[in-house]
Amino acid sequence: MKNFKRITAAVLSIMIIFMVWGTDVFAAQAQIQQQETGFSDDYLDSVRKLIKQKYSGSITDAALNKPTVEGMFEALDIYSVFYKQSEFNSFMDSLGGEIEGVGIVVEKIGDYVTVVKVFEGLPAQKAGIQKGDKISEVNGISAAKKEIDEVISNIKGTAGTKVKLGILKESIKDEVEVARARVDVPSVSYEIRGNIGYILIDMFSANTYSGVKEALNEFDSKSIANIVLDLRNNPGGLLDQAVSVGRLFVPKGLITKLDFKDEAMEDEEYYSSLKSIKYKLAVLVNENSASASEILTGAIKDTGAGVIIGNKTFGKAKVQSFIPILSPEAYERLNKDSENKTVNASMFEDAYESDLLGWAKMTMGMYYTPNGECIDLKGIEPDINVSEGSKEAGGIKVNEIRQLYIAVKPSLGTACSDVYNAECILKLLNYDVDEPDNILDKKTTEALTRFQKDNKVYGYGVLDFCTQRLLNDKLEALSESEDTVYLKAVDVLE
Structure with missing residues (x-):
């Protein structure tokens, strides 16, 4: 069995899961559920004590009057949740890249x-x-x-x-x-567009810094100093990765400060030691740029390391960390001779993974930008505000269209994501298709036929591999000619 170690890294991620929790529980129902779960009053009281000590948010005693551990963490904010061991492993895998x-x-x-x-x-x-x-x-x-x-x-x-x-x-x-x-699973993609080095970060996972560093090494070898860093639709991820990327761009000084609710936890400050700014930088953001991506955006904006372009960011400054929660049996065994009992497994050197009931991801503090600003519920205003989406094509955002996989050949009635992306590209190219969806309908086959004939290939309305490659080529050109936010970045950099 593996020895258990405390997790100290803060996890910053936006969870787009909105739930409504009731606060009233009938006493009889609670008693039945408590019997079914096997949680003693002493054990549940210890969970409540832990929450009150560490949770950075408002919570009433009535809201914590739940007969299950899951129920108590679900009563907190939308970013706090209780994971079983298998769910925790899956979540950490996603962040681990x-x-x-x-x-x-x-x-x-x-x-x-x-x-x-x-x-x-x-x-x-x-x-x-x-x-x-x-x-x-x-x-x-x-x-x-x-x-x-x-x-x-x-x-x-x-x-x-x-x-x-x-x-x-x-x-x-x-x-x-x-x-x-x-x-x-890479979280970073990059390419050279003329004299621009373009970097897209999908989220901040464990391989993000290495991916950005690889991109910059490639740009350096080509003497490219104009960088576009695309953080649009980036929901956040690991704090240490956002800070590490920041140290590649932000000049010497503070990147962010973490302020924890629990007085037993020391507040944390993260700094850059970069002596001079190496790149001319533009950062692209939108309303879905959140959490760890806002830490990086805020540091770049406050220090003047680059120009922020796009739309106001999401506005999440809450910091989540994981706490391992003991099972009731392990709680009784490990706290046997203790006056200050706790369900926090990280407080015990002899706690094992098999002793855990699961893991609590809980909001435990807030972060601040270098200028001391808390952007929670406010977001970060860009230096240059630019609207996304083509009005002529029904608001389609070219940066959100994905390359076709060239794996199957959709025909009339086929449903898959390649059809959706193909319809988006066709619509931006002014072909007559309905609102893009996953289904290749008659109108789309007619548009495909016209597109095929216009590009001097056999026109028969099937999304064959040749047509998919042509559409991918068109998407590459559209990414540089129709992405209004990116185009503004190019203007600024040049």
Whole structure:
């Protein structure tokens, strides 16, 4: 069994899950639930004490009068939640930039979950799995007509274990055994656009700093000093990664300060030691840029390290940290001779993972920008405000369109994300399609036929691989010509 260690890194992420919790519980119902859960009054009181000590927010005794641990944390703000061990592992995997699987991206197309991307050098590619393959079975159990989440859950598993996949290749069935592995999922993408180095950060996971550093090394080798850092729709992530990226751009001084509610916890300050600004920087933000991305944005704006362009950010300055919660049995054993009992497993050197009931992600403080501003519920105003979206194309935002996978060939009636992205591109190119959705309807096939003929390929309304490549080429051009926020950044930098 693995020895348990305290988690000290703050987790900054926006959770777009809004729930309404009741505060009144009938005494009889509470008594029944308490009997079912096995939580003693002493144990539940210890959970309440922990919340009152560390939770940075308003909460009443009545709201904490819950017969379950889950209920108490659900009564806090929308960013606080209780995770079982498996849920915690999945959450940390998403922030860690790694998952345990076979190295594929899938999508539900028709009756089958279909492979739309295969990562190079990973088990799936080595086993011969290709884009467009349909997953017909997982460990001998049919995957046809199953929900995508169920199929994915069955494919994923502990690194080193194996999974047998039934594969349909052009209606020919094959079976392969694939070893699972830890798959690194990049959070950063970059490219050179003329004399501009463009960096997109999807979220701040454990590999974000290394991804940005790789991009800057590439730009340095080409003597490119004009940088566009795109944080639009970035919901946040790991504090240490946002700070590390900040140290690449922000001049010597404060990046952010964390102020915790619990007086036993020391407030934290994070600094940059950068002696001089190396790049001419423009940062792109919108209303979905939140949390850790706002820490970076605020530091760049306050220190004058770059120009902020776009729309006002989300406005989340709340800081969440994880606390391991003891099971009732471990609570009784570890607190046996203690006068100050606690459910916080990190207070015990001899606590093991098997002693945990789960993990509480709880709002424990606030962060401040270098100028001492708390942007919670206010957001950060850009230096230059620019509206996103094409009015002529119904507000479609070119920066939110994704490249087509070139994995399947959708025809009339096919439903998949490639159809949605194709319709968005066609609409921006002034072809007559309805509001983009995932279904390739008759109107879209007619638009595709016209697009194909205009580009001197066979026009028959099927979203074949040649047409997808043409649309991807058009999207690349549109990303530079129709993205109003990016275009303003280019003007500023040049």
